[in-house]
Amino acid sequence: VFWQTDSSPSTDQNFISEAWAYTYGGTIPQNKHPTASGQVSIRVPSLYGTYTVYYCKNGGYTCPSSITVKVINPNICKRPTSITSTVKHIIIIISENHSFDSIYGRYFQATTGSKPTCNFGPSCCEAAPNSVSGSSSITLTDQQNVLYGPNKRASCQLCEIDNGLMDRYVTGCSCSNSSNFAIADSTSAAGYYSWASSSAIADNFFQSAIGASSENDMYFATGKFVLLDNNVIAQNPNLNGARCYTKNFKSYYSTTIADLLNYCDIDWTFYAEGYDQNPNSTQCYPNYYDATDNPFTYFPNLINSSERYSKNFRDYTNLYSDIRAGKLPAVSYVKGLGIHSEHPAYGTLTAGETISQDVINAISESHTYRKNTVIFLLPDESGGFYDHVSPPSSSTIDNQPYSPRILFVAVGHQIKKIMFHMFKWNRRV
Known part of the structure; x- marks a missing residue:
């Protein structure tokens, strides 16, 4: 042909x-x-x-x-003359492993499948269904989040999605479980409920690819598929945050978003909680910094195992001192430890929400940054939790099939309270 x-x-x-x-x-x-x-x-x-x-x-x-x-x-660096935005800084706070329905399934009130077109208030987004495969949802309390973590590997998600039918989360797959149909309440998701009432939310933002956290974290760095599931570890065991691992190390040399930022002289930093602890081989995830949570560490041209300190890789605590000192970079990524990132089986929703709210408070209290900074809140992937909306077809960027919806919240002085009903968004910054 x-x-x-x-x-x-x-x-x-x-x-x-x-x-x-x-x-x-x-x-x-x-x-x-x-x-x-x-x-x-x-x-x-x-x-x-x-x-x-x-x-x-x-x-x-x-x-x-x-x-x-x-x-x-x-x-690629010339600013279009048509842009009138005064936003000078963006902060991306990355939580872990929750679908849109698992957080907002009971906050929003429109009938499941009704596809509301309005943009303001809880009635403008669909609620999760009352039952899935004959099972009612369980409440995703902080305790439940710690007790159970769904299977989120690509093979499992592919089975559960079932060609868009979204009908095998509770039964039908080897990884199916009634606890996969869990929805937070106004206590465990108090922060998310508050942001929903005052900020902008997208209800058609989909996980970039079917698979686990490291695979989807890579979309923050490259905007495309790089590795499957959590199968590869950054660089080598001498790298900060990689000493708990003994095999499956990998380095990549393709172009990243960081390369584009560097090329255009735009400053950026990945603020990781626990980075300065420089953990040894017995100090491991989820209680210590893990390099696999930072996708940029897979690229030796950005940082290598002989480097520990860098303006681009800093401890989370430095975010607040940089804000106070007027040294906030144009682009910031924020990632908590596994016990503070909302990761099921390791931490609570409240712990992750606290980090997000602390960053929001620091910006809103800053005379330098409160009017020119936008904060984006989103998880790396859906974590194996149920969501009722079928993902779109594969991305035209890298041919990878989209996975279930994840939440996307935008907070800032210039952000209007609104619900965005996009057809699909791919995770690219």
Whole structure:
């Protein structure tokens, strides 16, 4: 089959290790054999550098030739003249492992499946159903969150989603469990209820890919699929936060969002709780800093195992001193320890909400930052908890199937109280 060169079908997965993205060749079949010569559209990162682009066939299994492409002067730093926003700082607070319904399923009040079009108040978003597969929801109290953690691996989520039917969380899969259908109440989710009443929320923001935390954390760093589940550990056991591991280490060298920020002279920092403790091989997750919670640590060009201190990798406590000193970077990521990140089986919802509220308070009390900073609250993935909305089809960015909805809250002086009903968002900053 010969394809036109303006667009293309994408392969199901990337067969070239370390590849940045897929090549594309066209979507309109001409029903004839390829010519001896021709053209193909290619994509490379918008960053200065030299890249190898592979020509592949047979569904991506064989790649007989390649070409070197040099990006000399990418036009990625110029601020569009049409932008009038006065936002100068963004803070992304990353919690762990909860679906939209598991947090907001009882706060919102519209009938399940009604697809409300209004944008203000609890009646403008669907509630979770009263029962799933004959089981009523259990209350996701802080105690319940500590007692039980659902299976969130890709194979499990794929089974539970059941081609968008969302009907195998309670029964039907080896990982199904009635505790997967759990919904927080106004006590355990008090912070989230408060932010919902005063901030902006998206109710169609989906987990970037089917799979566990490390896989989805990578979307904060690269905006695309890099690794499956939690199968790979950052760099080597000499790296801060990696000493508890003995195998499956991996380093990556593809372009990250941090590379783009650095290229454009935009400052950024990942503030991780417990980073300065520099834990030894017996001080492990969830009570100590873990490098796998910080996707940027997989990239030696950003930090390597011989470096501990960096302006880009700092302890969470430095966030507050940077705010007080007027040194907050333009882009900040915040991640609590496993016991403080809302992670099921390890910590409470309240502990994670406390971190988020502390950051919100610090910004709102700052004369320097309260009017020019936006804070985004979102988990890395849905954690195996039930959500009733079917995910969209696979992303056109990396061909990965979306997973269940996760919450997305925006807080700040310039943020209006509103409910956004987007069709789909991919997690890219």
